[in-house]
Amino acid sequence: MTELKVLLSRDEIAKRVNELAAEITRDFAGEAVIFVGVLKGAAIFLADLSRAVKLDATFDFIGVSSYGNRPSPPQELKAGWDSTGEVKLTKDVDQSMQGKNIVLVEDILDTGLTLTYLKKLLEAHQPRRLKIAALLDKPSRRKMPIQGDYVGFQIPDEFVVGYGLDYAERYRNLADICIIPRE
Numbered sequence: 001m002t003e004l005k006v007l008l009s010r011d012e013i014a015k016r017v018n019e020l021a022a023e024i025t026r027d028f029a030g031e032a033v034i035f036v037g038v039l040k041g042a043a044i045f046l047a048d049l050s051r052a053v054k055l056d057a058t059f060d061f062i063g064v065s066s067y068g069n070r071p072s073p074p075q076e077l078k079a080g081w082d083s084t085g086e087v088k089l090t091k092d093v094d095q096s097m098q099g100k101n102i103v104l105v106e107d108i109l110d111t112g113l114t115l116t117y118l119k120k121l122l123e124a125h126q127p128r129r130l131k132i133a134a135l136l137d138k139p140s141r142r143k144m145p146i147q148g149d150y151v152g153f154q155i156p157d158e159f160v161v162g163y164g165l166d167y168a169e170r171y172r173n174l175a176d177i178c179i180i181p182r183e
């Protein structure tokens, strides 16, 4: 059984998510917002964040996968995975985003390839405002010059799981965010 090390406890996460929600509430005061979650990793963050904001809010979800041969989970854990940058849409949003306030919700900003692609895609809908909320940020891994507007925690280049994040689809249901040691 892999030994996991807690990086961020459930209490630290809850406190920070509430702070981000307060910022979003302030920035969009009196306006309606659509939270667009990136499947599947952002589902838990979106659930907590959206319940903590005091705004007229609705949800939507978008799905992506990357082209290219993804390495086996152990290889990905060891070296991370640098895709070619080509991202494939597996599920589009269900509604028009034109003229709407959008908060794109992602679990982690790593190379930035996924959010760069999604930002461009959503901007084509001509939203009124588009903001990015990312619970985690690994700035040392960035390949594209993109930043989150609401970032929970900057973390080192470690492979993390829990609170929605997976390793080969496992551990998404952990309440804490944990590091899987690379050996």
Ligand code: IMP
Residues within 6 Å of the ligand: 041, 106, 107, 108, 109, 110, 111, 112, 113, 114, 115, 158, 159, 160, 161, 165, 166, 167
């Ligand atoms: P990016 O396109 O490289 O920024 O990748 C973002 C996606 O990579 C995230 O949505 C996650 O699915 C995945 N990812 C990056 N780092 C981790 C990690 O440490 N644990 C789990 N998934 C990760």
